[in-house]
Amino acid sequence: MDNLKDIYASIPPAYKWPVDFCATTTVVTWVASLITSNVSQVDRLWNFLPVIYTAYYTLLPLWPQEPLFFLCPHTPKSLGWATAKDFSPRAALMLGLAFVWMIRSDEDYRWAVLRAKVPVWLFQVINLTFIAATQNVLLLLLGFPAKIASMQPHTPLATSDYLLAALALIDQAFEFTADNQQWAFHQYKHAYLATAKGNEITNIEPYDKKKQWPGAGLNFVPEDAKRGFITRGLWAYSRHPNFFCEQAFWWIITLIPLISPAPPHLPAVSSLPTDLIPSLSDSLHNFPYALFPFLSALVAPFALIAPALALSLLFFSSTLFTESISAGKYPREYKAYQERVGMFSPLRTLEKGVVLQLKGRRKEVDEVIWGRGDKGKKNE
Numbered sequence: 295m296d297n298l299k300d301i302y303a304s305i306p307p308a309y310k311w312p313v314d315f316c317a318t319t320t321v322v323t324w325v326a327s328l329i330t331s332n333v334s335q336v337d338r339l340w341n342f343l344p345v346i347y348t349a350y351y352t353l354l355p356l357w358p359q360e361p362l363f364f365l366c367p368h369t370p371k372s373l374g375w376a377t378a379k380d381f382s383p384r385a386a387l388m389l390g391l392a393f394v395w396m397i398r399s400d401e402d403y404r405w406a407v408l409r410a411k412v413p414v415w416l417f418q419v420i421n422l423t424f425i426a427a428t429q430n431v432l433l434l435l436l437g438f439p440a441k442i443a444s445m446q447p448h449t450p451l452a453t454s455d456y457l458l459a460a461l462a463l464i465d466q467a468f469e470f471t472a473d474n475q476q477w478a479f480h481q482y483k484h485a486y487l488a489t490a491k492g493n494e495i496t497n498i499e500p501y502d503k504k505k506q507w508p509g510a511g512l513n514f515v516p517e518d519a520k521r522g523f524i525t526r527g528l529w530a531y532s533r534h535p536n537f538f539c540e541q542a543f544w545w546i547i548t549l550i551p552l553i554s555p556a557p558p559h560l561p562a563v564s565s566l567p568t569d570l571i572p573s574l575s576d577s578l579h580n581f582p583y584a585l586f587p588f589l590s591a592l593v594a595p596f597a598l599i600a601p602a603l604a605l606s607l608l609f610f611s612s613t614l615f616t617e618s619i620s621a622g623k624y625p626r627e628y629k630a631y632q633e634r635v636g637m638f639s640p641l642r643t644l645e646k647g648v649v650l651q652l653k654g655r656r657k658e659v660d661e662v663i664w665g666r667g668d669k670g671k672k673n674e
Contacts, residue, residue: 307370308441312347315365316434319343324426333405333421336429341396343430344544347437348392351444352385354378377444383451384554385443388547391462392440395543398470404612407619432608435601439548442598446556454553462546469539472528474510476536478503479524486519517665522624525631525663531640533631534613538638541606548602558598613637630662 305313323335350357350367355378357369369378405425409417482501503511512526528535552560572584596603617637621628634650636642650656 307372308445310370311361311365311367312350312434312437315346315350316430318365320427320430323430324422327421327426333409333425336425336433340429340433341398343433344436345389345392345396347434348385348389348440351437351440352382352389354444355381373445376447380448382444382446382448384446384455384551385440387451387455387459388440388443388550391459391543391547394463394466398466398473404616404619408615429608432604435604436544436547438601439551442558443551443554446551446554449556452555454555455550458546458550458553462543465539465542465546468528469536469543471507471509472535472539474507475512475527475529476524478506478510478512479514479518479526482514483519483522486514486516490516490519515665521627521663523620523628523631525635530635530664531643533617533635533637537609537613541602541609541638544605545602548599552598560598609638627662630659634659634663 319336319339323339326335327333353367354369354373357367359369359371361368408420412420478501481499485498485501488498501514503513505511509527514526518524518526532538549560552558572580572587576584617628617632621632634643634646634656636646647656650659
């Protein structure tokens with residue numbers, strides 16, 4: 295217990311309120327998952343928590359210096375007058391972008407699949423350590439770029455800020471389109487399958503391309519519904535274009551303060567701590583302790599990109615699980631889709647197409663994914 299108190303006392307003041315709020319949401323979401331038997335409590339807060347943490351750092355001039363009640367946001371005196379006297383334009387820009395991201399239920403189906411595959415006790419361990427705790431910590435990390443921005447000099451926005459902000463908005467437009475293309479596909483799929491089964495009396499609305507959001511009204515065909523998953527539009531270039539855009543957005547947010555004229559900046563190769571590399575004899579006699587100073591100095595600068603890096607690691611691992619479910623439902627078709635289209639990056643799709651072309655199998659695989667006919671139809 296004393297160790298926990300020491301650890302809590304060692305938390306820098308700038309992180310005190312966010313850590314308290316994160317710990318509270320972790321406990322609340324975990325308890326709620328036990329009461330409701332629904333472990334997707336964090337998912338329901340996913341769009342809000344990063345914005346809350348970003349808002350805390352952006353609005354530091356508004357908060358009192360001491361908390362007025364439990365979880366009351368406050369601005370510690372140790373942050374200094376320069377940070378608290380006025381608002382940071384860069385942090386305000388990041389908050390605006392995060393709000394756009396935010397405004398773009400039931401338990402995530404993946405948790406139900408996992409629940410059925412592991413013992414009850416192990417699932418509850420995963421529920422506490424990963425679903426509740428790890429995801430809440432990750433969402434806390436996504437607010438830290440705003441902390442960096444708020445601590446920088448509160449100067450007018452630079453060219454890099456405007457360029458990255460424009461890129462973030464374009465990214466969100468693509469994510470919005472990808473989500474709506476998937477929604478449109480499922481509407482078409484359910485309507486077609488209901489009609490094919492002869493269900494004349496149904497509450498399922500027929501698919502109407504004209505009623506979809508711009509960019510989402512694709513020309514689906516019966517083969518698409520029978521295949522079971524979407525492969526047209528943006529999904530022809532990435533197996534998860536929405537996930538790709540989600541990661542890209544938070545990489546942009548993470549980079550906004552690091553690419554700005556004010557420090558801190560991205561770590562450079564020239565800044566590697568080569569002077570801390572131990573000699574061979576030192577390494578052999580004091581392994582692995584002799585390496586600790588060098589490794590610590592090597593990793594420290596990369597902590598600046600920890601929010602985006604952690605999110606990408608989460609998406610990669612969770613997507614592997616998601617795809618294992620899809621591959622189990624559609625063995626032949628999804629295997630072909632994985633062979634032809636990249637998981638996230640469209641560049642991998644280009645690379646996979648070239649490899650299949652060299653093997654003489656591209657036409658065969660393309661027909662499994664998009665059917666026969668003009669290749670361009672996959673984008674309609």
